[in-house]
Amino acid sequence: MEEIITTEKLSKQYKDVLAVSDLSLHVRKGEIYGFLGLNGAGKTTTIRMLLGMINATSGSAHINGMKVHAGNTNLWKDIGYLVEVPYAYSELTVRENLEIVRRLRFLDDKHVVDAIIDRLNLTQYAHRKAKNLSLGNAQRLGLAKAMIHNPQILILDEPSNGLDPAGIYEIRELLTSLSKDQGVTVFISSHILGEVSRFATRIGIIHEGKLIKEINSEHLEQLCKKRLRVKTKNNILAREVLLQNNLICEEIHDNMFELESESAIANPDEIATLLVNKGVPPTMLNVVEEDLESYFLRTIGIKGGAK
Template identity: 50%
Template sequence: MVIDAVGLTKAYRDVLAVDGLDLHVAPGEIHALLGLNGAGKTTTIRMLLGMVRPTRGRVSLLGSPIRPGARAVWAGVGYLVETPSAYPDLTVDENIRMAARLHGLRDEKAVAAVISRLGLDRHTRHRARTLSLGNKQRLGLAKALVHRPGLLILDEPANGLDPAGVVEIRQLLHDLAHSQGVTVLLSSHILTEVARLATRIGVLDRGRLVWEGAAGDLVAQARPRLSVVVHDRPKAAAILHAAGHPTADNGDRALTLTGDRAIRRPEDIATLLVDAGCPPSRLAVEQDDLETCFLRLVGTR
């Protein structure tokens, strides 16, 4: 495993920020951590990177245990955590060159390539403090990528980017993973982007990993239902219940049916109600969106 964390726990006095987290990320995988604010995503990433010492548990990256003084592993790791850092009075070009030198890299082509890939060509002579939030994020990503790491750990990599920039970063990470075999662990709150990009997703809630699986499995959590709008809801509910179709009232003039028979053959429901003198004015099969599935997993409405 490229990332192997077992029993990862972090307590701050009476606050348990991360609680017994097991995380295993395979080579070439794009693994996303999802969670509400305060779920423990950033604390987890900081422990993986050795920025915060775990209360309990162990971590290894690229086969090397993360502990004080373990330096060799960082040659293969690139990271961006929370707010991107830069020397404010150095230019974009100088900041990236400085990051390259810290990794022992003096390849001019590597610096030029990462500047071009992150769309920073027009800003190379601009001081870092003058950049927009989006371009500061691009600079942080460029510094993380300049030494061509085999593992990228990114905390909200699309933060501050406009929609076009979000798509560019998605394509960049996709290409790195699928063309160059780079392993990516990222946290994000942009659920639709995560679903398009990630191969696996872990959902954190109050420091615990409450769900983990393939990205497609999260989408499959969506529950189909038949929504029926009628004038007389109590009468329609009684008719449907008597026919073996239990209903729920969603409070918006509609009855909800979740049984397989109703969802597969909504025309039978319509016929049943019409024959009983309670015709529906609307009848439609609906499905939860990705946000609803996510909020259900973390127990939030």
């Protein structure tokens, strides 16, 4: 499939800080690529380099086969973007802000402003000054500026910031439909795996400036770990019994312990029988699946918020 966004060993160094290191990405046409990382992981720096806002220290980026650099104005015709918190000219209304973008993008059709206002549900705020918008509506205005020219590529940095749950759902549906129906390529960054994993077709995880994992979303569920959680009235004895059967347990909170053994997870009934026969019947036996957030944290080497 045609590659739309590619980076080759892209790096950015600020004095002593290596913000992005040897990043090689390949985003294909029509993909929704979720770019995940904690705050400060290098997501925004990467996006700014993709948009020619900051210069790479080394490596290169190409979009639509054209090398990204500040002087290549043709490159931006088909790209819509939103970087970090969107800001607008505070003294101008929503409509006037969009009118400026329309003109700077050389869009002759004046109706595109009305169309994007309608599409982003900003109609009732069209004549409101940007300084009086709520955070959520300011975010919608930012998205409207990114999408006014119906771009074939969308580069969005944390587009859900400030949106309420209905707004997040709405944007998710909009991006999914753009990707599926119009073949729009979406590169979207977020620090919330749960949100992006719902609609991204591929996910890249960046940590401390390095791309540490790329996953197709359909494989994501399989990568999440399962565990067998056990609770008894005598956990010390129960763990001894299991250890004698080569089953390693790890104690966790709430007077429970966990087993990671695949056979135990596949056959919890056998574990129950074993414990009953040794006089420590389980009071709770539960197979739990790691959620996507935990998977994300485990992948970047953080557990419970601490390394």
